[in-house]
Amino acid sequence: MYETEANPTYQQIARSIEFLTENFRQQPSLADVADRANLSEYHFQRLFSDWAGVSPKKFLQYLTLDFAKERLRSGLTLAEAADEAGLSGTGRLHDLFVALEGITPGQFKQAGDGLTIRYAVFESPFGPYLLGTIGDKICRLEFLEEAEPTDAMSIANRFATDWPEATILPDSAMLRPLADTIFTDAERKPLRVLVKASPFQLKVWEALLRIPEGQVVSYDQIAAAIGMPAASRAVGTAIGSNPVGYLIPCHRVIRKTGLFGNYRWGATRKTALLGWEAAYAGK
Missing domain, CATH: 3.30.160.70 (Methylated DNA-protein cysteine methyltransferase domain)
Structure with missing residues (x-):
């Protein structure tokens, strides 16, 4: 059992998360939240990122995006949703969606209409x-x-x-x-991907992109990397829903026992992908 009362850092970060959750519509600054934790901005940024798995700014963005999506689903206009989320205008809402969701708020609201x-x-x-x-x-x-x-x-x-x-x-x-540029031994250019995802899915897929080619990690390691060590099952679900195979490399995640485990497009294909990447990385 964790002795949280004897761990002031945990209590400081827990209070900060609670404060952000309750006050995200006011879009508090880093200084405001650090003040609540009685820490300098520098130390608060570092401690929050260590404990929560994301920066305070990113955490605030996730909260704001979730709220804005809910308001858009309820029928609000882009301007109304931005205002209720505490954003200065639709431009801020647009940037938030593109950065975290991969699509514009208009595209989200229209479910692809016009695309x-x-x-x-x-x-x-x-x-x-x-x-x-x-x-x-x-x-x-x-x-x-x-x-x-x-x-x-x-x-x-x-x-x-x-x-x-x-x-x-x-x-x-x-x-x-x-x-012709996707599966090639030549120097690959960065390819642009557009996905619809929940903040949790996006965190998992971003973690997958950080796995070097030719290497593998476990579901538990991905869960720890996103700051949610108890969420390995949810991580597995998010990995299984990845819509962009190979480029978002869900094939690089295996069970902690060392077994390759399931793969949305077949265990044989997963084995072939890993072998191919290992050979390529060793050149």
């Missing part, structure tokens, strides 16, 4: 995969089994959960140059 998703099925060293983009950003990379249907209706259903109102168009000619 065009272009898709095509390509071959990779690990079998066929569905590639979907919105503009120049990848919104889906999903490995397919050989017998899976790829007709227009089946593909549209794959996008329906995240983007039910979007226009879905096949366009292999436009996507071919992008596809």
Whole structure:
């Protein structure tokens, strides 16, 4: 059992989290919250990040985003949701969504209405995969089994959960140059990804991006990396819902026993991906 009463640092950070949760609509500054903890801004920033797994600013952004999403779902306009969340305008709300959610608040509210998703099925060293983009950003990379249907209706259903109102168009000619850069031994350019995610999912996927190529970590290690060591099961659920395979490398997470475990696109494919990356990293 933890003796929290004898641990002033824990109490300071716990009070700070409670203060942010209750007052995020006032958008308190780092100085305001550090003052509550009776710490300098520098020491508060460092201690909060160690205990909570994210910076005070990022934690405040997560709280604000969750609230704004709830208000948008209730029917408020972008301006009204921004105002109720304590933001100075829709520009701040837009920046918050793009930074944490990967989409604009308008796109979230419209469920993809007005957006065009272009898709095509390509071959990779690990079998066929569905590639979907919105503009120049990848919104889906999903490995397919050989017998899976790829007709227009089946593909549209794959996008329906995240983007039910979007226009879905096949366009292999436009996507071919992008596809040619994904699975290659050449120096890879950073690829832009656009996802819809809860703050928790986003934290997990960001942690996956920090795993070096050719290495593996456990679900417990990911949970610890995001500051939630008891959440390994929830971490597994978030990893399993990753819509952009390979680029958001959920295949690099294994069980703490050393077994590779489950993979959304098959254990055999996961083994092949890890072996391929290990060979590439060793060159």
